[in-house]
Amino acid sequence: MRSSFIVVLQRKSGVAALPTIVIIALIVFLAGIGMVGTGLVENAVTFGEGESRQALYAAETGVHDAIERLVRNKDCNNGGSPSCASYSFTVGSGSVSITITGASSPKTILATGTKNNKTRRIQTVVAIDANNKITVSSWSELTD
Secondary structure (H helix, E strand, O other): OHHHHHHHHHHHHHHHHHHHHHHHHHHHHHHHHHHHHHHHHHHHHHHHHHHHHHHHHHHHHHHHHHHHHHHHOOOOOOOOOOOOOEEEEEEOOEEEEEEEEOOOOOEEEEEEEEEOOEEEEEEEEEEEOOOOOEEEEEEEEEOO
């Protein structure tokens, strides 16, 4: 009788181990799914930040280009030739749109850089003296 009691105890201890193993495997599986989901979200955020940074670089390039055009012809935004009142061009895989306002000194440059669905804007105010020397009095990123 004693040996049959030990056999029954051994069979029952195996039955308790199976649900424990299944529960542990389920916990490990769910933790893995959570880590993969977190990684995908982080990747998407990082990609969006990269595009936003490229849009900012495009806007900065536009401001520098506008300053160069004003150095060559300080009246290019007031009917001068070639006109620079409003123009755009491609920068890498992004683009920039520039608007220059102001009849005389100071002039305001607004550059809007775009990369896919990310947009960054920089506004710069410049003063131009009689010798066509340009001084930047403000340079700021505009936020919505």
